[in-house]
Amino acid sequence: MASTLCAKCSTLILDHLWNNDVVFHENLQALIRSAEQGCAFCNLCWTLIQADWKPVNIERCLAASSPGSQISDPRIYLQGDWQPPDPVPSVPSRIYLSCGKMPMMVGDPTVDGLFCHLDLFAAPGLSSPARYSPATADFGARYITGENRNLDLLVSQVHSWVSFCQKYHKLCNNASRPSAPRTMPTRLIDVGDPSSTSPASSTTRIVLSSTLPTPQPYIALSYCWGPGPLTLSLTDATLPTFLTHLPATSPSPSAKTSPLNSLPQSHLDAIQLTRALGIRYLWIDALCITQGNRPDWERESKLMASVYGGAFLTIVAGRAASSHEGFIPNTHLLHNPHGAPVPLPCGPSPRSHRGPDLGAVYATIPRSALLGPVSTRGWCFQEGLLSNRSLVFGEQQVGFRCRVLSMWEDGLATFESKDGPHHLGGPMPGRDAAEVMRRWYGMLFHFTPRALTEPHDVFACVASIAMLVGRVVKSRYLAGLWEGDMVRGLMWRGRHGLHLGSYEPLRRPRASGFRTGEVKGGLVVRAPSWSWAAVVGPVIWEAAGVRKERAFVDRESVCVRPRNGERWTVQEGVGEADRLFMPRLELQVWGRMVEVRRAEMTLVEVKHMPKYDKFGMLLDAASGVVNGGRRSVLGFIASAYFDVDDEKDTEDLWCLLVVVGQGLLLAKDVDGKFRRVGRFLVAGDGWPENIKEVAVDLI
Structure with a gap:
């Protein structure tokens, strides 16, 4: 890690930087010029600035010396922030670099976006790969599998981490x-x-x-x-x-x-x-x-x-x-050779600012976790x-x-x-069934974006977790949903309709080509249509918190019920959490349904449309009800969201109300059974009150 330093950097000592703004260069142009002339530390700083600052902020800093600039102080400052090596919890020791003095708080309009930081770590001593430099006691950070790939240092660090956990973590x-x-x-x-x-x-x-x-x-x-x-x-x-x-x-x-x-x-x-x-x-x-x-x-x-x-x-x-x-x-440096660590003299211990020089401490571009x-x-x-x-x-x-x-x-x-x-x-998945169920949905939130080479492995991938959950919730496990929380379980949705990130739309699973009888890339059925596993991609359950959870258990809000007592299916051989394959499973439900069609109206004509956005479409009732010998159109309008975009042309659509205000969008098969194709939200005049409860078979 030998490096060449300019006259400015060769006089830097970390002890002078702790909690102190030190002028590094008169302006950004001077720093860039020094980096181009071969100074390793200036080059490291310039590499960091290019990676961390937006181009507009770099231009602001370069123009800081010009008349009319919003930046009153164009100088480049360094400030050290030493953190004792304490794992409960801690951040690395750092060198902050800023155009103008380091802001007292993020958001200062004169410097916002014009600062970044380098991390500091202690290197192993040269006499023995397993020994550390004197700075090790004051700097907890390491650079384990970098340029030298020091396996002894890695092993020593692993034993240190494990010992700490064994000593202090009862859980x-x-x-x-x-x-x-x-x-x-x-x-x-x-x-x-x-x-x-x-x-x-x-x-x-x-x-x-x-x-x-x-x-x-x-x-x-x-x-x-x-x-x-x-x-x-x-x-x-x-x-x-x-x-x-x-x-x-x-x-x-x-x-x-x-x-x-x-x-x-x-x-x-x-x-x-x-x-x-x-x-x-x-x-x-x-x-x-x-x-x-x-x-x-x-x-x-x-x-x-x-x-x-x-x-x-x-x-x-x-x-x-x-x-x-x-x-x-660790090949990280191969992709960023200008970010190689640079040694700087530490001076005395930052704990006391007295005593002998601790030797070199290395500055490096922050590493991601x-x-x-x-x-x-x-x-x-x-x-x-x-x-x-x-x-x-x-x-x-x-x-x-x-x-x-x-x-x-x-x-x-x-x-x-x-x-x-x-x-x-772990050994304590939760204190009660409700808590464990919340963690189950949270787990699926993180699992469903993951990729599988073999799509049929979807249930096997969470089977061991499901078995642990099943011991607490005491409920039958039906194709990734729990019978005791079936109403909420049915109301999953794709995350691509949210404004919290750029999520890919859901799609149907495709064959890997490894299974006998399957053509690679062909559509496969790995779960019933009402299960989250019937699609590929990130899904979410909207209910969060005790108050919202009540909507899926209160009799006043729940609009569907099982036809077989408390059992949603009478199919034999199902319900165990260790089931690895559940491609087909039928639910027997009592519920209220309305046949619907795509609405022939514009968005302007619809008042109070809830959560309507570009991912949805309008529906209205496809049939009327007899009232005094006359047929009248039902006052029902909904915004529908198909699970898979390619299925928006599906015909023979029905809305099954699951809880007040929302439910499942279903398609009717030739055998009279129904499969899920999406979900809907009630709008307009609300759900018609004169819809009779009927038997529904969900496949």
């Missing part, structure tokens, strides 16, 4: 209760005895947990497979060999190292890191679940709560889009919720997450939300 310790042999994964990877130097003890192979004399700690891997099948995985054919050794991981003479017969790099990285952490056993789905063996896959898929919940640690290979990429090296490609995958979502402690290899840095804290190598530490869906996968 995590309760969740990480000792496993019994029956709750351990069926198969594990033995990476070798870390305490032995014998070559035979370093052989990597598959072992059956039932053969282990006592429960053993193990690590689990959460990662993206990537497109296509893996080059090497556990199958019925490879199992005998894998019980002896895994190819390309052991010194066995028979192990082939051909790229077509070797493990993906992410698997090799996980094996290397497990050994380095002193743990002997590792669980990787592709090597511990028999691929191509459907009974084994279904049995093991239902055990994810114990697999990830019982792991000593889960490695999250967040930064790798494919299992072949690997995850230990984004996970990377793994945050887009459906299976990885469940694995994250079920894990009690996770080592996260994010896009730009390494972090540690448990049920209490998230801690990152840049020094950032934040508490996990006590009411978030993350607790669904």
Whole structure:
């Protein structure tokens, strides 16, 4: 990390910057000129400004010396903000850079948008990779898997994070209760005895947990497979060999190292890191679940709560889009070579401003806490919720997450939300059924935007969470909805109609091409039409908070009811939370329906239209009712929202009122049954009072 500094930067000492505005350059032009002449720190600052400031703000700062400028002080200032290394919670120590003095508060019109910050971290000492520099005690941030990829430093940091969690987090310790042999994964990877130097003890192979004399700690891997099948995985054919050794991981003479017969790099990285952490056993789905063996896959898929919940640690290979990429090296700097860390002399300890010089402390462009490609995958979502402690290899840095804290190598530490869906996968998913149900919908809010290579895996991806929820809510599980909360469950909607973000419209699932009899890209049915799993894309439930929840349980507001006592379906063999496939399930409902047509009126003619926007269309009653021998048109108008845009031309439409003011938009099939195609909101004169209750079959 050697660097060249200009005359100005070579005299900088961090001790002079703490809570003090120091003139860095007379103006932005001077800083840019120094950066172009090769000063590493000025170049780092200019790189940060270009990334953080809007072009209009850069132009304002460049023009600050011109007559009539709104900026009275064009000088570039530095101000240091030291934060003690405290993980409960904390932010990194920083150097703020501003045009004009650093504002007392964000929003000052003279400087708003004209400041940014660099992060500071302590580097390991040169004498030993495992030893830290003297500044380590005062600066908690690290740069673990950067240019030098110091595995010893990574291992030391992981042990520090885990020890802190084990010492202070009762919730995590309760969740990480000792496993019994029956709750351990069926198969594990033995990476070798870390305490032995014998070559035979370093052989990597598959072992059956039932053969282990006592429960053993193990690590689990959460990662993206990537497109296509893996080059090497556990199958019925490879199992005998894998019980002896895994190819390309052991010194066995028979192990082939051909790229077509070797493990993906992410698997090799996980094996290397497990050994380095002193743990002997590792669980990787592709090597511990028999691929191509459907009974084994279904049995093991239902055990994810114990697999990830019982792991000593889960490695999250967040930064790798494919299992072949690997995850230990951090390639972040390769994409931004001008953002390489720059050493600056610290001076004495910032705690006391006295004592010896602590040596070099490094300034770097802030690193994000984004996970990377793994945050887009459906299976990885469940694995994250079920894990009690996770080592996260994010896009730009390494972090540690448990049920209490998230801690990152840049020094950032934040508490996990006590009411978030993350607790669904732990030993305390909630205090009562209502609380757990809220977390269930919150979980689906985050899960439904995730992608699945195989669309039929949608229920398997949340099966372990559903089993944990089912123990509390004591309700039948029907295609992703809970019978005890069916009214609210039916009223999901696509998020693309909201103004909270640019969400993609919902679509129907398409075949992956891996299933026999399915053509890749063809439409597939993986869930009944009334289930959120019938569509692909982000969905939301509008009800939030106790007051709004009452609308889905109060008799005065609920307008549908099951036809079979308290049961919404009489179909056999359904209701268990461990059901992995539920493509077809029929609900038997009592409700009030109106046949509707697209309204032949303009928006101007409709008064009091609720929440009408470009995603909806107008409907009115398609038929009348007999009144004194005369047929009169029903005074009913609705704004309708189709779940999938491509289905807006659907004919034979009906509105089923679910709760006062809103309900489901249905299409009638040739057999007289109904399927959901969207939802509607009542407008105009309201819902007609003379509509009789009828039997409705929802498929």
